[in-house]
Amino acid sequence: MPFADTSPHEDYTAAVERVAGRALGVLMDAEGTVVPAGFAPADPRLAEPHDPDADLPGLRVLGSDALAPHVLRGTPLPTDQVEAAARAFAVFPPDTLGASPETAWIITWRDWATAHTLTRFGLAMDVPTPGDGAQVADASTWQSWSVRMAQLSSLALPGLDGPIHAAARRNAESLARGVVRAMLRRDYRTAARIARWLALLAADGVAFPLELDPLLRHVRLFGGGSTRTVLDTRIAQHVTGLEDS
Amino acid sequence: MLTQYIRQPAAATPTQAGTVATLMIEEETTISDAPLFAPEDFGGGLLVLGLLLSPKPPKER
Numbered sequence: 001m002p003f004a005d006t007s008p009h010e011d012y013t014a015a016v017e018r019v020a021g022r023a024l025g026v027l028m029d030a031e032g033t034v035v036p037a038g039f040a041p042a043d044p045r046l047a048e049p050h051d052p053d054a055d056l057p058g059l060r061v062l063g064s065d066a067l068a069p070h071v072l073r074g075t076p077l078p079t080d081q082v083e084a085a086a087r088a089f090a091v092f093p094p095d096t097l098g099a100s101p102e103t104a105w106i107i108t109w110r111d112w113a114t115a116h117t118l119t120r121f122g123l124a125m126d127v128p129t130p131g132d133g134a135q136v137a138d139a140s141t142w143q144s145w146s147v148r149m150a151q152l153s154s155l156a157l158p159g160l161d162g163p164i165h166a167a168a169r170r171n172a173e174s175l176a177r178g179v180v181r182a183m184l185r186r187d188y189r190t191a192a193r194i195a196r197w198l199a200l201l202a203a204d205g206v207a208f209p210l211e212l213d214p215l216l217r218h219v220r221l222f223g224g225g226s227t228r229t230v231l232d233t234r235i236a237q238h239v240t241g242l243e244d245s
Numbered sequence: 246m247l248t249q250y251i252r253q254p255a256a257a258t259p260t261q262a263g264t265v266a267t268l269m270i271e272e273e274t275t276i277s278d279a280p281l282f283a284p285e286d287f288g289g290g291l292l293v294l295g296l297l298l299s300p301k302p303p304k305e306r
Contacts, residue, residue: 008264016268057261061268092257097266106270147273187274 012057019058019066020227027069027234053087060088063114064154065231070121071157072238077121085118086125094127105135106151109164113155120159133163139171146178146194153193153232156200158239168197172208175201179210188223192232195219199236213242 059066067085070077094111097104108130115125136152139145155164168175175197182191198212216233223229257265 008261009267012261012264012268057265057268060265063269091255092262092265096256096259097262097269099266099270103266103270107266110269150273151270182273185274185276189271190273193271 011054012061015055015058016061017058017227019055019062020231023062023066023069024227024231024234026075027072027231027238029073052084053091056084056088056091059085060092062154062228063110064117064157064160065228065235067114067117067121068154068157068235071117071159072235082118082121082123085114086123089114089125089127103151105131106148109133109152110154112162113157113160116160117157130162133167136164136167139167139174142171142174142177143181145171145174146181147190149175149178149197150182150190150193153196156196156239157235158200158203165200169201169204169206172198172201172206176208176210179215183215183218188219189226189229191215192219192223192229192236195236196232196239199239202240212236212240216242 067077069075089111094107097107099107108128111125111127112130115127118125136145136148149164149168152164155162156168175194179191179194179198182188182194195212195216198208198210199216201208202212216236220230220233223233
C-alpha cells in the first residue's frame with residue numbers, strides 16, 4: 001500500500017529491499033530471519049505489507065535476482081511466487097517501462113533472463129527477443145562498458161548463456177578493471193554487480209587478475225546497508241563456491 | 246506448464262513504470278567533492294559585521 005507522504009521511488013525501493021531480503025533468506029537458508037541491514041526494523045515500509053501487490057515492483061525490478069536463490073540452491077519456487085512473478089509482468093509489461101532507446105535493450109536482456117529462469121519453474125513468459133548484444137561487443141572503453149555490464153548483472157547466473165556472456169568471457173580483464181574502478185569510487189553497488197560477472201567467470205574457469213573473496217567481503221561490510229547489494233555479493237559467493245566466508 | 250488462475254491487477258501508470266525502469270537500470274553513482282560546511286562564505290560577512298559593530302577608536306583632540 002503506498003504511503004501518502006512517500007514517492008513511488010521510495011515505495012518501490014522499499015519493495016525491492018523486501019523482496020531482496022526474502023531472496024537472501026532463501027539463499028542463506030534462513031528464510032524469515034534476515035533483517036535487512038541499514039533499513040532496520042524501525043522503517044515501517046519494510047514491514048510485511050497488507051497489499052499482496054505491494055511487492056510486485058520489487059519482483060519486477062529484481063527479476064531473475066529474486067529467483068536466483070532457488071536456482072543456486074536447487075529448491076523449487078513456491079507456486080505463489082510464480083504467480084506473483086507473472087503478475088509483476090502483467091502490471092509492468094516490458095513494452096511500457098518507458099526506458100530510453102539507449103537503455104531499453106538492457107531491460108530487454110534482463111527480461112529475457114527472468115523469463116528464461118522462470119521456464120525452469122514451469123512458467124512460460126512472452127517477452128521481447130533481445131538483440132545480438134552488439135552494444136557490449138566492444139569493451140575498448142572499459143569504464144562505460146563495465147557499467148553496462150553492471151546493469152546486466154542479473155544475467156550472470158549459471159544456466160544462462162548468450163552473446164552478453166560471451167562478451168564477459170572475452171573481456172575478463174575489463175570487468176576486473178571496472179570493479180576496481182567502482183571500488184575506488186566507493187560505488188559499492190556497481191562493484192557488487194560487476195563482481196557477479198567475475199564470479200560467473202571464476203566458476204567457468206576464466207582467469208582474471210583479481211582476488212574476489214576479500215572484495216566481496218569488503219563490499220558486504222561497507223556496502224551501505226542495501227539488501228540488494230548484500231544479495232548480489234551472496235549470489236556471487238554461491239556461484240564461486242565461497243559461501244562459507 | 247502450471248495451470249493456475251492468475252489475478253490480473255491494474256496496469257501501472259507511466260510514472261510507476263518509469264520508476265521501475267530507473268530501479269532496474271541503476272546508473273553508477275556520481276562522484277562529488279569532499280563534503281563542505283554549506284555556508285562556508287559566512288565568515289567574510291561575520292568579519293564585516295564585527296567591524297561595523299565594534300566601537301569606534303577614540304578621536305584625538
